[in-house]
Amino acid sequence: RAADKAHDAQGALDALDRACSANSAESCAEAGDRWLRPETRDVARALPALERGCGGGSARACARLARVYEEGDGTAPSASLSADLRDKACANGDGKSCRRLASVVEDEARAAALLKKGCADGDPRSCAMARAVSPAGAQEAVAKVDAPSPAPAPKPALPEATESHDNTAGFALVGLAAVAVGGAVVMAMPMPDDHQRGGSSRHGLVEASATAASSSRTGLVIGLSAAAAVSATTGMVLLFSKHSDPEKPKVNVGVSPGGLVISGTMP
Numbered sequence: 001r002a003a004d005k006a007h008d009a010q011g012a013l014d015a016l017d018r019a020c021s022a023n024s025a026e027s028c029a030e031a032g033d034r035w036l037r038p039e040t041r042d043v044a045r046a047l048p049a050l051e052r053g054c055g056g057g058s059a060r061a062c063a064r065l066a067r068v069y070e071e072g073d074g075t076a077p078s079a080s081l082s083a084d085l086r087d088k089a090c091a092n093g094d095g096k097s098c099r100r101l102a103s104v105v106e107d108e109a110r111a112a113a114l115l116k117k118g119c120a121d122g123d124p125r126s127c128a129m130a131r132a133v134s135p136a137g138a139q140e141a142v143a144k145v146d147a148p149s150p151a152p153a154p155k156p157a158l159p160e161a162t163e164s165h166d167n168t169a170g171f172a173l174v175g176l177a178a179v180a181v182g183g184a185v186v187m188a189m190p191m192p193d194d195h196q197r198g199g200s201s202r203h204g205l206v207e208a209s210a211t212a213a214s215s216s217r218t219g220l221v222i223g224l225s226a227a228a229a230v231s232a233t234t235g236m237v238l239l240f241s242k243h244s245d246p247e248k249p250k251v252n253v254g255v256s257p258g259g260l261v262i263s264g265t266m267p
Contacts, residue, residue: 009040020049028053029061036064036073043074054085059092066097079104090114095123102129 003012019027035046053061066085089097098118102111118126
């Protein structure tokens with residue numbers, strides 16, 4: 001400590017080396033760590049010091065030596081040696097080593113126990129991992145994965161689509177009624193021949209013919225008016241009524257000498 005205060009790095013290392021030789025395991029750990037630093041690097045002295053400190057029960061010495069074999073720092077890397085050293089460090093109270101070892105073991109129960117010990121030895125990350133990964137938690141996760149997926153909830157039945165109402169026939173009949181009304185108006189208008197009838201006998205045949213034509217037109221006007229009324233009424237019924245029967249009405253329209261003929265099926 002006095003050498004460190006005086007910024008005498010080499011003097012501090014000599015003192016630590018003597019303390020290590022006197023079986024101070026923590027001094028061996030400190031000396032080995034300093035011999036691995038760039039400014040005082042001496043791997044040949046660092047490794048024996050760390051081995052002696054680990055053997056003397058220093059968790060810090062075991063953990064630092066484990067890093068040497070994990071990183072291949074001055075020696076060949078060795079996963080088996082680093083795992084053994086992490087195990088010793090964990091057993092001696094190094095929580096971080098418990099966590100590092102838990103990350104490489106395959107036994108979930110042992111990994112959980114290592115994390116629990118690491119948490120107890122003061123490693124906060126081990127505490128967080130122990131809560132997230134535990135034998136009970138692992139079994140629960142496996143059970144959730146193996147459990148059959150619940151059947152999806154039945155979707156609410158959609159209301160049946162209302163059958164669209166075809167207004168084609170209604171519009172056609174209303175249009176036909178308008179045409180019939182127009183025809184009736186035209187037929188009701190007086191013809192030029194109605195004002196040109198004379199009293200001579202030679203015009204008798206013409207008068208008779210005009211009278212017959214007038215009677216025929218009168219009948220046709222009545223027929224068109226009736227057809228217009230029927231068509232308009234039926235068309236309005238079709239337009240403003242709802243059909244449950246998908247069958248569409250069938251309407252046939254024809255013209256006869258006496259008027260307009262409508263036939264077919266109505267809703």
